[in-house]
Amino acid sequence: MSPKDAVDEQAEQADLAVAADLPPDAGGPSSGADSAPPDASATEEADGAAFARLYGEPVLKLPNDLYIPPDALEVILEAFEGPLDLLLYLIRKQNFNILDIPMAQVTLQYLSYVEEIRKTNLELAAEYLLMAAMLIEIKSRMLLPQRQHDLDVEAEDPRAELVRRLLEYEQIKLAAYELNTLPQVGRDFVRTQIFIEQSLVPTWPDVEVVDLQDAWRMLMKRATLKQHHKITREELSVREHMTSILRKLQSSRFIEFTELFNPESPPPVVVVNFVAMLELAKETLIEITQAEPFAPIYVRLAYSPA
Template identity: 80%
Template structure:
């Protein structure tokens, strides 16, 4: 239970430094201002701060080491009413909640003073039982809240640090997906059909020859755009064989197919340095 100390304002006596009444911002004050105004509530004494009537009751019981299962109602009620009388002088709205508990304590005390009949003991039991149950539950919740408050919290007990790690400066080209090759190949076929002439002819095409032609073409350039490896004027059969030759070279890791960024042109280069 946090106790707020009495707030007070004290001016050092003139005898402390020989001349001045006080010090204001480090400077000695030799004469009090004529228009000095001190509000009525400037000096206010705060009693122990409680979170409610149950908190006050629990404080009174634990402070005097009373058994919470056998509360001396007369002594606790007397101390409780003394505190309520003090807060009624300064804060009537706050005292209303405490007065309700005071009425409950007086009722319990009155029921304990009445003669105990056998029928009453069998039906009613100890008049303090309900109050003890509420106090034990409140104390349990209060201890749980204190344990939760002791857990380190972000922003109150520690801060989260952020470390920025510079990534490698080596350029890594994005991997070419199958969908990208399909799209580029569909574009080549589309352009080939636009300029295709209807000719019936028989031509023997060799995938190995086209593989050799592609390798020979790549030896003279560092990068060659994918579409430049195809000549639409030679017809769709030649384009198909040329594309199969390109896939065979990629399968045998003789060429690399790269792309600078998504949706960018696709480039082809040799996977080895020609001697």
């Protein structure tokens, strides 16, 4: 006898002993001649009424403190992403023409599925019930008799809007499926990371004289871009220059125009000196004369009669 058969035989003996309310060793071959054989019919009845077997003993009733969640044994065979997905599944499964949907058959199958959802999850069934109402409305519009005016004018098919939504949803679903087939990082492949050991001895690049010259030129170019020009304010008085011109003219009869200006003076001084001469001419204190065109210009004090 193999070890597995021996274990099975001991388990059967223990089960029979429990069913007969005897010690586990009472039913074995070493129990003696006075031991009564177990009742086989009682064991079969206990096994048939038991929910399960725990340590070889049949469990005839569930414990009072045992809690089984409502969704513990729930099995979902088909998972749909919405009412359109379910409706498209029913149409494609039975090879219906999507442009000519048999509303009666599709609606009955749809309502049977919604009824199963409503028993377990009422919140999820609300969205499906809205689509069911739409299907019933379309079917009722198809059953209504058409008037004579509607017969003359070609009426729109009540299923047209539903067909359009189904075709658009199918296109989006196929596009999503094609995108899902593309390789994705972490799902289809993993990016590899390679460790490259670098040398610990530093290698310095060779620097030529031309490189130093270029670096110096760039440094000087940057320095010229940051030059500062400080503007100072110099106070100049027109009256003082007018007095200076009159003093020069008092010592001589005529003075050439260029002699009244110092060529080494800065431009602001020359400008103020010229403005002072114009003020004197305006006040008729000096006279500016020229003998002929392109001749030298002379300046003298204005003649005043005694």
